[in-house]
Amino acid sequence: MEDALKPYKAKRNFAITPEPADGGEEGAGVLSFVIQKHWASRLHYDFRLELDGTMKSWAVPKGPSYDTHDKRMAVQVEDHPISYNRFEGTIPEKQYGAGKVIIWDRGSWQPLDDPRRGYAAGNLKFELHGHKMRGKWVLVRMKRRGEKQQPWLLIKEKDDYARPAAEFSVVDEMPDSVASLPEL
Numbered sequence: 001m002e003d004a005l006k007p008y009k010a011k012r013n014f015a016i017t018p019e020p021a022d023g024g025e026e027g028a029g030v031l032s033f034v035i036q037k038h039w040a041s042r043l044h045y046d047f048r049l050e051l052d053g054t055m056k057s058w059a060v061p062k063g064p065s066y067d068t069h070d071k072r073m074a075v076q077v078e079d080h081p082i083s084y085n086r087f088e089g090t091i092p093e094k095q096y097g098a099g100k101v102i103i104w105d106r107g108s109w110q111p112l113d114d115p116r117r118g119y120a121a122g123n124l125k126f127e128l129h130g131h132k133m134r135g136k137w138v139l140v141r142m143k144r145r146g147e148k149q150q151p152w153l154l155i156k157e158k159d160d161y162a163r164p165a166a167e168f169s170v171v172d173e174m175p176d177s178v179a180s181l182p183e184l
């Protein structure tokens with residue numbers, strides 16, 4: 001876990017940024033997820049899934065869509081500490097990721113296959129139990145074409161929660177923080 005957080009720590013100056021340096025407890029039999037809405041140089045949604053004591057993280061520029069036809073680009077970024085799940089605040093100017101961060105959604109996730117095998121194979125199927133994020137989703141790793149960061153796609157899988165984009169946009173209709181809502 002220490003090693004997994006090395007890139008995270010190397011990018012940040014914890015004397016200046018309010019982000020956590022370390023820590024956070026693993027879920028007891030439950031795996032946590034969080035999506036942070038981050039107004040950095042460009043607005044994006046940071047999607048994080050707890051696995052093996054760390055938060056696997058992807059930056060999703062457009063955020064999730066409940067439309068099974070939408071394939072949302074999800075660029076893999078450095079693993080984050082589990083304590084990051086509670087972080088809301090403003091990363092100061094000139095610091096890495098400068099800008100405001102809110103907890104857009106959080107809850108638990110349930111792998112539908114062996115999560116380590118799925119992650120390694122680049123095909124991670126799971127169910128989300130959040131305030132906004134529900135039902136079945138998949139992350140699919142793409143072929144890298146010279147990009148520095150590994151691109152994946154976040155896609156809604158068919159189930160009773162799926163809805164056409166013309167009828168529902170979760171990011172537009174549910175824009176705010178869930179930090180004040182009870183934890184799921």
Ligand code: MN
Pocket residue numbers: 038040044046059097
């Ligand atoms: Mn971010």
